[in-house]
Amino acid sequence: MIDVAAVSVTYGHGASLVRAARNVSFHIQAGDALGLVGESGSGKSTVMRAIAGLIPHAEGRIAIAGRVMPNKRPRESRRVTQMVFQDPYGSLHPSQTVDQTLAAPIAIHNLDNAEARIMTALTEVGLGREHRFRYPHQLSGGQRQRVAIARALILEPKVLLLDEPTSALDVSVQAEILNLLTRLRRDLGLTMLMVSHDLAVIAHICDRIGVMSRGELLEMTTATDLAEGRVNHPYSRQLLRANRGFDPSGVDVDVTA
């Protein structure tokens, strides 16, 4: 469903050129979920944003559902891929009701049955009629993230990109959102790509996990292998240790240099 081949993303040019992602390749089957883990600045969000079409990729090829994606995406191709952002406080327009937020994509793509689509999307994410005409400031963080997920689902995408969808939420709400995403993936047959620095969150959703550092995809592993510590790259081992808790003796300075 998603085919990423030798993709590089650069910012700036000349002397200030930054290569945020280098030669990243992976493939996700339809209905699968892949997680990208890594510390801040490892390029995992950059790769996701390039797949979403929010930033251009300098080299390589991105294909979604068998179609190669140019840097300037045609409008109808947007329906295939939707994204849920990290911060549910920043990803909803502060002066628009849930209803307006959900109606906008329907208007953009000239879809019919706006009323039914909005109610379906709300039901899918576990929100009711009483939430429909509220403003974001009248919703809790978890409810906002549900609205953001509903907005992504309303175009009936095949691919859902998740950019740390739970990191801004408190722990009890995190579990609710993760369960919701698991259920949606099963019910709607969504293909998912998730970015997080939290291995537990990634392992909850994803079957396969890619470890990224300094713009490179170091290793592909599975959720079970990761849970049992069967990883090959020294950086992956360090990341695993870091996630179990801080242990100064385990810090291996500059393993990727």
Added chain:
Amino acid sequence: MSTPLRVGAPTGWRGWLLDPAPASRNQARLGRWYRAWLAFHRNGLAMTGLVIVAALVLAAIFAPLLADRELAFHQVLEDRLQDFSWLHPFGTDELGRDIYARVVFGSRITLTIVGLVSIIVLPVGLGIGLPAGYFGGWIDSVLMRITDIFLAFPRLVLALAFAAALGPGIENAVIAISLTAWPPYARLARAETMTRRHAEFIEAAQLQGASSFRILLTQIVPLCLPSVIIRLTLDMAGIILTAAGLGFLGLGAQPPLPEWGAMVSTGRAVLLDQWWVATIPGTAIFIVSLGFNLLGDGLRDLSEARSG
């Protein structure tokens, strides 16, 4: 199924407006307006400003009911420069016209100028500022250099030059004021846009396939508009004073139109002996300018309370 009644919650139409779970688009919108009104209502100075501005609008609409049009324009030379009386509450001017009636009818001219300037300045300011802030790059450079050029001229001097070149009159005064008034709005709209163009809800709209035009219109304009309108309200005093200044210098509304600035100008000659001829229209200018300033301050407090 009955909805559970919250203890102490307002009922009736107020309860409907303040319902945290509105049942329709209009209820949500009206509820939002009502909440804003409740906050605005508590601000005494802002309410004073609102009352003054409302009085100006009502005076302009109902001028023929409040005063006799005949008295405002008809010259009665034997009644010239009369003191306050029951017939002429604010006396008469040098041509025997009733000053009260002229001030009341002058509100129409003031409101026309203020309204026309707003209608020109808002779209021009937003039209230049929004694309500059949103697209950045060379579009921003070109649009902002044009803005800088207009910003470099002193306001009254440019307005004077235009009024002199185009000929005196209300329409030309409006054009002259608008030409000098729009650049700050373009800058404001640009700044507001730049702080929001990388917001996640803008990226979400881009991901949905929204065109730049749609994003500007539906996502960014609603966020820029409050601060632009507040700025415009606070600028109203300056616009009214500029219009009055042009009238005073004979480049605005022409006789016999009862423009307040022109009325001050004619009263100048008799200021020491018949002080009311210049003072009454001057007071009208002062009160209306003050009203717009108080209203603008109140709106700013409201928007800061909401965002903060």
